[in-house]
Amino acid sequence: MYQSFWREMGSQADHAVPGWQSISYFSDVSNVCWFMEPEFASEVRRLHNLVGNAVASEDHFIIVGNGSTQLIQAALYALSPADAPDPISVVSEPPYYSGYPALTNFLRSPLYRWAGDAKSFQGDTYIEFVCYPNNPDGLMNEAVLNSPNGKTIHDLAYYWPQYTAITHTADHDIMLFTVSKSTGHAGTRLGWALVKDEAVAKKMTKFIELNTIGVSKDSQLRAAKILKAVSDGYEIPNPHKEHKLFDFGRQILSRRWYELREAVKDSGIFTLPDSQLAPCKFSGKMTENFPGFAWLKCEKEGADCESLLRDHKIVVRSGVLFGAGPSYARVSMLDADATFDLFVERLRTIN
Amino acid sequence: MYQSFWREMGSQADHAVPGWQSISYFSDVSNVCWFMEPEFASEVRRLHNLVGNAVASEDHFIIVGNGSTQLIQAALYALSPADAPDPISVVSEPPYYSGYPALTNFLRSPLYRWAGDAKSFQGDTYIEFVCYPNNPDGLMNEAVLNSPNGKTIHDLAYYWPQYTAITHTADHDIMLFTVSKSTGHAGTRLGWALVKDEAVAKKMTKFIELNTIGVSKDSQLRAAKILKAVSDGYEIPNPHKEHKLFDFGRQILSRRWYELREAVKDSGIFTLPDSQLAPCKFSGKMTENFPGFAWLKCEKEGADCESLLRDHKIVVRSGVLFGAGPSYARVSMLDADATFDLFVERLRTIN
Incomplete structure (x- = not known):
């Protein structure tokens, strides 16, 4: 759907990389997420500040992932107690994204287990997926459960102005976004998480390190260009109202x-x-x-x-x-x- | 180490992509590995044919992954029986790559479990990692175990002429390679598997679909350029013997x-x-x-x-x-x- 927009953008969102660049595993060893390109992180913060859909100040950690799919798994890993006798229950209010049960269960990890409908869940230790606007029905869901031992993962992939009113600046513990839904570039396989707690950010980074030793720099640098073009479209005066x-x-x-x-x-x-x-x-x-x-x-x-x-x-x-x-x-x-x-x-x- | 080589390459390995390209999740729906760019696959086959290090004919499936790290996990998933009462034992001859135990166990999946030294393994159902030249000691390892119920994963990341003599054209059931070790571009996070059996190739693809819904197209298209420059360096007459x-x-x-x-x-x-x-x-x-x-x-x-x-x-x-x-x-x-x-x-x- 977005391709014609990007065709009309002209060269602003084009990306070129010489053969010798971005060779190393590392991007920024001073960052918790050491495989994240600083340009990508700064364009993510800029776009959230422009749109006002989520708090993305410097005290929120950004974790880049191979799509929000990988970040969902990283978040499950980070929020699961390492030493619990039983898997932590993972729940969501139906209708929920079909990926949540599939991603939770496909390796049958004893760290976490899909437990279905959040509304009928009994207990106070859980991970709840909250998605708004909700995939599949578009509603502005809120967390169903509320316990000091419960954790939530907010999937905000569609919380962008083309899909819904931006009613508030989201400020949850873990918020997931993806380039695929914000700009249409699914082929970059790039998502990001905004994370409040440093220990959680570190454990999510560890998951991505173990799972794929980081995330394509080529995609990150290209996505930085694309996000920049989106922000520029609104922030640089433009009499023809193009490129928005x-x-x-x-x-x-x-x-x-x-x-x-x-x-x-x-x-x-x-x-x-x-x-x-x-x-x-x-x-x-x-x-x-x-x-x-x-x-x-x-x-x-x-x-x-x-x-x-x-x-x-x-x-x-x-x-x-x-x-x-x-x-x-x-x-x-x-x-x-x-x-x-x-x-x-x-x-x-x-x- | 490789950066100065790629600096001297000139523009042949540069990669440029317009903002509107490679947007979709899909690359080639007629391929088992539907998220693999055909250009990448064809440059992989060309390079193996040039070097003679592995059989990469059309009857071998190529599966692209987010580094060989993800492909190791995809192979474990594909080779593990779905309905076994106990996890399959995963073994390797020491010294073995430290990633094997870490990747096998970090989610504690009951599908597979690290069982250590292949030489002391008792039983006939297992997955054996065989790495040559071996990480960490550089030796040309061979499989230690031999049973009709056993499976092997051959990790050939370093089986390239800069590291070792190419003594034979490898032809194993699953062979893993990575751009990181062949050309130095670790930041692309790109690996590939050569797989004989279609069912295994499909299950590896399924793992990557569940884990990350595919692999960055930006990295694949860039890697295609890079692999092409490597093959061209040997196949196009070049009096100064540059770019090899x-x-x-x-x-x-x-x-x-x-x-x-x-x-x-x-x-x-x-x-x-x-x-x-x-x-x-x-x-x-x-x-x-x-x-x-x-x-x-x-x-x-x-x-x-x-x-x-x-x-x-x-x-x-x-x-x-x-x-x-x-x-x-x-x-x-x-x-x-x-x-x-x-x-x-x-x-x-x-x-």
């Missing part, structure tokens, strides 16, 4: 959401979560939410939403994977234009 | 090994493994080995080699981590010139 990524994203998503809601009406058998309206601190306007995913519910009794959509050649992920029923399915709103148009066209005819 | 990476590496390492052996003699309390001589198929000459690490033994009775060297400001890793005694320590031979010179100078004075 969040405005571009909102414009496309607003049209897509309009088309999707029309198609859902035409079909008559699906519903979507209601849209939300809130004042956005970044734009200064009342702002509708445009989630990166459509969380479709098929209202036919006993329907399997995934099978039904697959029969109509629409690739989706079943609601079951998100802790919801088979009447739900998740569809990406961020695909290329042609793919999105085909999806809407096919959806309209299902009844 | 393996010759450059051998020249530096030969001088360093000479200096190190002299310093060890001067000191009088250390020993090193004997040098090996073998015919190299790549150069056509009898070739001495120049390992990427020095495996120092302190011959003083009861000596702790690591502490002794640290007291003289030489940073090493204790032999204990490699399954050997405290009289051993490992020192890198691939550091920057100034660091290496300082190491040799300090070593000479210890007695």
Whole structure:
């Protein structure tokens, strides 16, 4: 979806690297996250300061990861007690991102174990994933549990102005972001965590050291250029209002959401979560939410939403994977234009 | 160590990428390893064909990883039975790379468990790491165990002509390589596996998908340029014999090994493994080995080699981590010139 924006950007976001540069494992040995390029870290802080979506002052540690996927695992590792007799329970309120159970359990580590629905969890020691705007349904979730022994990981991958109103400057213990969702560059495989506690930041760094001995410098330096171009688009006076990524994203998503809601009406058998309206601190306007995913519910009794959509050649992920029923399915709103148009066209005819 | 080579290369190994390129998660959906850039894969095959160090024909799958560190974990995951009541034992002949126990055990997965010395292992179900030239001692190790239920992972990170004679074209089930050791670009965090069995290749891909949803495209495309420059250096006629990476590496390492052996003699309390001589198929000459690490033994009775060297400001890793005694320590031979010179100078004075 974002490719045409970056095509129009011109050379500002281009990246070039001579063969002899960025050879070493190390980036900044004075930093807790010793494999993080200082340019990348400083553009991350600058962008958060511009958007106001998260506190990214110097007393928050930044940890760079191979996508927020790796950072999720690093955070689980960092928050799990090393000497507990039983795995710590990992929970989230459904519908939750299908990656949380998969990433928690795939190596069956006895350090942590997926325990499902946060609402029905009994006990006071846990790790809770809180995602807002929530993947898959776009809602502004809050933590369900509250115990002094509990820990939370806030997944804020979509907390950017193209998707939602920036209602507050987030200030949680661990906040995860990713280049993939902020600028569209999924192929860089780059995410970052903002972390309050130094011991947690060190343990997350240790995980990434053991898992991959750091993160591609090529991606970090390129991402620094890309984040810089986004900030420059807003901070450097620009009479034509060009090169404003969040405005571009909102414009496309607003049209897509309009088309999707029309198609859902035409079909008559699906519903979507209601849209939300809130004042956005970044734009200064009342702002509708445009989630990166459509969380479709098929209202036919006993329907399997995934099978039904697959029969109509629409690739989706079943609601079951998100802790919801088979009447739900998740569809990406961020695909290329042609793919999105085909999806809407096919959806309209299902009844 | 390699930086000056790449500085002299000129623009051939430079890499540039426009802001709009390589945005997607996907590289080649027709490939088992769907996140691998075809250019990278084809330069990997070309370089192996040139050097003759490993079979890399089209019937071997290539899996790209975030360094060979991630590929080691992917291979453990792929070779572990999913339904066994007990973890599979992971073994290696000492001295072995200290990463093997650390990577096997850090999440305490019940799928696999470090079981130490391959020579004393009892049983017929296991995963054996075989590394040649061996990290840390440079020897051409072979598998110690041999059972139809056993699996091997061949770590060939250093099986390149600057380090050792290329005595044969390796053709094992799983062979691991890394850009870090072949060209020096550790900061790209890029490795690759050559894998015979399709099911294993698929399961390794699945691990990388779960762990990091693929591998930086920026690094892959840059590494493709770098590997191409290495192959071009040998395949394109070049009267000045410039830009030959393996010759450059051998020249530096030969001088360093000479200096190190002299310093060890001067000191009088250390020993090193004997040098090996073998015919190299790549150069056509009898070739001495120049390992990427020095495996120092302190011959003083009861000596702790690591502490002794640290007291003289030489940073090493204790032999204990490699399954050997405290009289051993490992020192890198691939550091920057100034660091290496300082190491040799300090070593000479210890007695």
